[in-house]
Amino acid sequence: MxxxxxxxxxxTPSTEIVTAEGWVRTKRDSKNVCFLEVNDGSCLKGLQVVIxxxxxxxxxxxxxxxxxxxxxxxxxxxxxxxxxxxVEMASSDITLVGECPVDTYPLQKKRHTIEYLREISHLxxxxxxxxxxxxxxxxxxxxxxxxxxxxxxxxxNTPIISASDAEGAGEQFLVTTLDLHNIxxxxxxxxxxxxDFFGREAxxxxxxxxxxxxxxxxxxxxxxxxxxxxxxxxxxxxxLAEFWMVEPEMAFCELDGNMExxxxxxxxxxxxxxxxCPEDMxxxxxxxxxxxxxxxxxxxxxxxxHMTYTEAVKELERHNELFEFPVAWGSDLQSEHEKFLTExxxxxxxxxxxxxxxxxxxxxxxxxDEKTVRGMDVLVPRLGExxxxxxxxxxxxxxxxxxxQLKLDPKDYWWYLDLRxxxxxxxxxxxxxxxxxxxxxxxxxxxxxxxxYPRAPKLADF
Amino acid sequence: MxxxxxxxxxxTPSTEIVTAEGWVRTKRDSKNVCFLEVNDGSCLKGLQVVIxxxxxxxxxxxxxxxxxxxxxxxxxxxxxxxxxxxVEMASSDITLVGECPVDTYPLQKKRHTIEYLREISHLxxxxxxxxxxxxxxxxxxxxxxxxxxxxxxxxxNTPIISASDAEGAGEQFLVTTLDLHNIxxxxxxxxxxxxDFFGREAxxxxxxxxxxxxxxxxxxxxxxxxxxxxxxxxxxxxxLAEFWMVEPEMAFCELDGNMExxxxxxxxxxxxxxxxCPEDMxxxxxxxxxxxxxxxxxxxxxxxxHMTYTEAVKELERHNELFEFPVAWGSDLQSEHEKFLTExxxxxxxxxxxxxxxxxxxxxxxxxDEKTVRGMDVLVPRLGExxxxxxxxxxxxxxxxxxxQLKLDPKDYWWYLDLRxxxxxxxxxxxxxxxxxxxxxxxxxxxxxxxxYPRAPKLADF
Numbered sequence: 001m002x003x004x005x006x007x008x009x010x011x012t013p014s015t016e017i018v019t020a021e022g023w024v025r026t027k028r029d030s031k032n033v034c035f036l037e038v039n040d041g042s043c044l045k046g047l048q049v050v051i052x053x054x055x056x057x058x059x060x061x062x063x064x065x066x067x068x069x070x071x072x073x074x075x076x077x078x079x080x081x082x083x084x085x086x087v088e089m090a091s092s093d094i095t096l097v098g099e100c101p102v103d104t105y106p107l108q109k110k111r112h113t114i115e116y117l118r119e120i121s122h123l124x125x126x127x128x129x130x131x132x133x134x135x136x137x138x139x140x141x142x143x144x145x146x147x148x149x150x151x152x153x154x155x156x157n158t159p160i161i162s163a164s165d166a167e168g169a170g171e172q173f174l175v176t177t178l179d180l181h182n183i184x185x186x187x188x189x190x191x192x193x194x195x196d197f198f199g200r201e202a203x204x205x206x207x208x209x210x211x212x213x214x215x216x217x218x219x220x221x222x223x224x225x226x227x228x229x230x231x232x233x234x235x236x237x238x239x240l241a242e243f244w245m246v247e248p249e250m251a252f253c254e255l256d257g258n259m260e261x262x263x264x265x266x267x268x269x270x271x272x273x274x275x276x277c278p279e280d281m282x283x284x285x286x287x288x289x290x291x292x293x294x295x296x297x298x299x300x301x302x303x304x305x306h307m308t309y310t311e312a313v314k315e316l317e318r319h320n321e322l323f324e325f326p327v328a329w330g331s332d333l334q335s336e337h338e339k340f341l342t343e344x345x346x347x348x349x350x351x352x353x354x355x356x357x358x359x360x361x362x363x364x365x366x367x368x369d370e371k372t373v374r375g376m377d378v379l380v381p382r383l384g385e386x387x388x389x390x391x392x393x394x395x396x397x398x399x400x401x402x403x404x405q406l407k408l409d410p411k412d413y414w415w416y417l418d419l420r421x422x423x424x425x426x427x428x429x430x431x432x433x434x435x436x437x438x439x440x441x442x443x444x445x446x447x448x449x450x451x452x453y454p455r456a457p458k459l460a461d462f
Numbered sequence: 463m464x465x466x467x468x469x470x471x472x473x474t475p476s477t478e479i480v481t482a483e484g485w486v487r488t489k490r491d492s493k494n495v496c497f498l499e500v501n502d503g504s505c506l507k508g509l510q511v512v513i514x515x516x517x518x519x520x521x522x523x524x525x526x527x528x529x530x531x532x533x534x535x536x537x538x539x540x541x542x543x544x545x546x547x548x549v550e551m552a553s554s555d556i557t558l559v560g561e562c563p564v565d566t567y568p569l570q571k572k573r574h575t576i577e578y579l580r581e582i583s584h585l586x587x588x589x590x591x592x593x594x595x596x597x598x599x600x601x602x603x604x605x606x607x608x609x610x611x612x613x614x615x616x617x618x619n620t621p622i623i624s625a626s627d628a629e630g631a632g633e634q635f636l637v638t639t640l641d642l643h644n645i646x647x648x649x650x651x652x653x654x655x656x657x658d659f660f661g662r663e664a665x666x667x668x669x670x671x672x673x674x675x676x677x678x679x680x681x682x683x684x685x686x687x688x689x690x691x692x693x694x695x696x697x698x699x700x701x702l703a704e705f706w707m708v709e710p711e712m713a714f715c716e717l718d719g720n721m722e723x724x725x726x727x728x729x730x731x732x733x734x735x736x737x738x739c740p741e742d743m744x745x746x747x748x749x750x751x752x753x754x755x756x757x758x759x760x761x762x763x764x765x766x767x768h769m770t771y772t773e774a775v776k777e778l779e780r781h782n783e784l785f786e787f788p789v790a791w792g793s794d795l796q797s798e799h800e801k802f803l804t805e806x807x808x809x810x811x812x813x814x815x816x817x818x819x820x821x822x823x824x825x826x827x828x829x830x831d832e833k834t835v836r837g838m839d840v841l842v843p844r845l846g847e848x849x850x851x852x853x854x855x856x857x858x859x860x861x862x863x864x865x866x867q868l869k870l871d872p873k874d875y876w877w878y879l880d881l882r883x884x885x886x887x888x889x890x891x892x893x894x895x896x897x898x899x900x901x902x903x904x905x906x907x908x909x910x911x912x913x914x915y916p917r918a919p920k921l922a923d924f
């Protein structure tokens with residue numbers, strides 16, 4: 001395959017004729033020379049192609065070349081006379097592959113608002129910002145796999161369409177092939193889902209955790225990385241109806257082991273992005289969120305702090321006058337509290353553990369005090385919670401009692417309970433909302449801009 | 463973290479005390495000695511733990527240890543006295559972590575039918591066969607990412623919930639939050655999807671290709687690897703309603719380049735599995751599909767053959783008496799024809815190209831003959847088609863004309879057509895049904911057994 005522009009930019013000047021393929025980002029014209037910036041998405045900066053007009057066979061081609069058109073340029077890589085770049089291409093052999101009409105192209109050279117670009121999501125990856133987001137997202141995705149594969153975790157694809165409700169939250173999308181004009185009913189007048197494709201009510205998954213646990217009880221260490229869904233009517237900058245989640249699960253592992261893996265995982269992700277995407281990260285630090293690289297670097301280098309929820313609340317109560325929502329033991333921590341803990345109290349990431357059972361999910365392991373559970377939230381500066389996890393309740397009777405308190409029917413979870421009946425072990429895991437992580441790393445203000453085609457209330461374009 | 467059993471099995475005998483954690487697969491008892499096979503899913507064979515009963519502090523523990531229970535064993539790795547294994551653990555320190563009642567455990571030591579195991583999908587990864595499937599699937603997943611990442615392709619997450627129909631096939635699942643007891647209607651009596659979550663009709667995607675193309679037109683080389691869905695009422699051994707697809711897309715790439723990447727990709731996948739999973743592959747060759755390793759090895763070593771559809775049909779017509787469905791130019795190739803081409807005619811994998819436009823999708827590039835399109839199917843022995851792809855139609859007018867012939871409304875594809883309006887380039891890609899590939903490699907007879915929780919008509923358990 002031909003060299004990408006990122007590789008051409010690293011070449012030493014020579015007389016060898018090489019080929020650059022890509023799209024024209026900018027064109028500058030002078031009397032004798034034309035400068036094209038050609039980009040192929042392999043890096044932020046394009047290759048400057050310098051065309052000596054006198055040497056060009058087809059003089060008409062230059063007038064047809066405009067922002068957005070696709071070209072193939074051939075020539076040697078030479079030392080650059082000026083500007084930011086070390087090298088450039090001197091070309092007298094340009095092929096115009098696909099034109100790009102100036103009057104109708106939605107992505108002109110000028111700066112566009114992010115909101116406008118969201119309306120042309122099919123073109124926005126051609127801009128500096130969204131190209132950088134795409135590269136960071138890609139690097140981060142692969143780093144997720146590398147981290148777990150290097151540690152012997154097996155990637156497991158848990159089901160997307162599911163009859164179970166992992167969170168008991170009920171904010172799920174229905175998946176159906178029923179004819180909505182003519183919905184079959186039972187004799188009692190209920191919807192007859194036995195006539196539906198799956199023969200039962202089926203939903204889009206909110207989490208792969210419960211099914212992930214079943215595989216951890218066979219393969220010991222597993223992870224999922226797949227789409228999850230919330231039919232939550234939240235029109236915010238931090239919510240998507242469709243988002244990707246990373247969910248590792250480890251058998252023979254308690255809360256301490258879980259915290260170790262979560263800390264190593266975050267550090268690995270941030271370190272990898274800083275090392276592999278320095279140009280894109282510098283762009284985000286310059287134009288989007290100042291100092292983000294330093295924040296990430298600091299997290300990579302710093303041991304995380306640890307405190308229990310009870311300790312955290314004590315600390316926060318002393319500063320309740322600072323908060324919009326004052327804290328008391330039993331209340332859920334808000335983003336303002338989380339940020340205060342990590343930014344002011346600990347001055348580094350902190351893992352808060354042992355939350356009141358009332359504010360956490362049914363599957364978390366109950367502590368001996370019978371008031372708190374072995375949950376953990378990893379809090380980072382500028383954001384608050386980035387990872388949530390727990391040791392799972394491994395005792396059958398305790399888990400059933402907890403479900404009954406929460407009015408969950410153990411029969412619906414027969415297979416999940418089987419894991420506690422047959423060879424139960426302490427096990428633990430956590431979840432990382434992948435878009436939240438990309439948003440954090442890039443500093444992008446709206447989560448809709450870190451996924452190619454965001455889904456949210458009233459938004460399913462493309 | 464503690465060593466996995468796969469690592470313990472590779473140790474040189476020594477006096478060092480090490481720890482093995484896992485689940486007991488078998489227990490054999492004699493007067494003085496007890497043998498446990500302990501497995502943690504890291505490899506097919508477990509670690510044999512030999513317990514000298516005289517040295518055991520708690521004599522009662524052995525009677526509680528049964529198939530399926532979880533244990534922690536400590537002791538030195540020693541040379542094995544007999545059997546298949548080179549080393550074993552000599553242990554006098556056993557902890558029973560979780561019991562497994564003999565009378566209720568659904569996975570007894572005896573052999574179970576595959577159909578029975580499908581009913582206990584939450585436990586089946588604890589068997590030799592499904593553990594091996596899980597490891598091969600994991601290795602193959604990671605190999606997909608490694609192949610594309612090493613070649614500079616960006617991983618792109620195309621949307622799962624989509625308003626577009628990539629194949630124009632219409633066999634899609636509806637995604638809704640409407641109350642089916644009380645469906646809102648417009649004044650004309652139609653279903654009022656403006657009241658639905660997304661404000662419009664929304665479906666589960668059948669392919670990420672069209673959205674993938676939008677990113678290839680910015681980043682040049684991309685790939686998707688995510689779940690796709692078909693609401694097809696196919697109760698066969700080769701169909702799933704939910705399955706994972708790998709779809710690379712390359713700009714500045716024509717059919718030849720596409721074929722090169724597809725061939726390299728398949729060879730990379732098979733080579734990786736043969737190298738990384740020799741024990742599991744030997745298991746499949748022995749118990750599931752004899753000679754599969756040799757078939758894969760042959761594919762890895764052999765240059766693929768090439769023929770056009772027209773050439774293929776000429777070849778097949780000479781043997782029409784052999785086929786259930788005789789072939790004539792214009793007819794779609796069935797599995798029997800595909801197998802004949804690869805197994806008998808070519809005796810190696812073959813890529814068939816340039817199919818009649820009538821039997822292929824609207825987006826494939828029309829040839830100059832205006833009868834055939836630049837589609838390609840990669841056919842392999844024992845299966846037939848494993849990859850389908852094409853060069854895409856890059857010309858705006860030709861693509862619109864083709865859509866109109868097929869009664870597709872160009873307005874519905876405005877953003878897809880934009881790619882041909884603004885900087886269009888030749889581009890191409892293909893799709894690999896991931897479960898089909900796992901099924902092929904393992905030889906498993908039913909595709910429902912190569913995904914953890916299969917979805918099919920009337921099947922959405924767990």
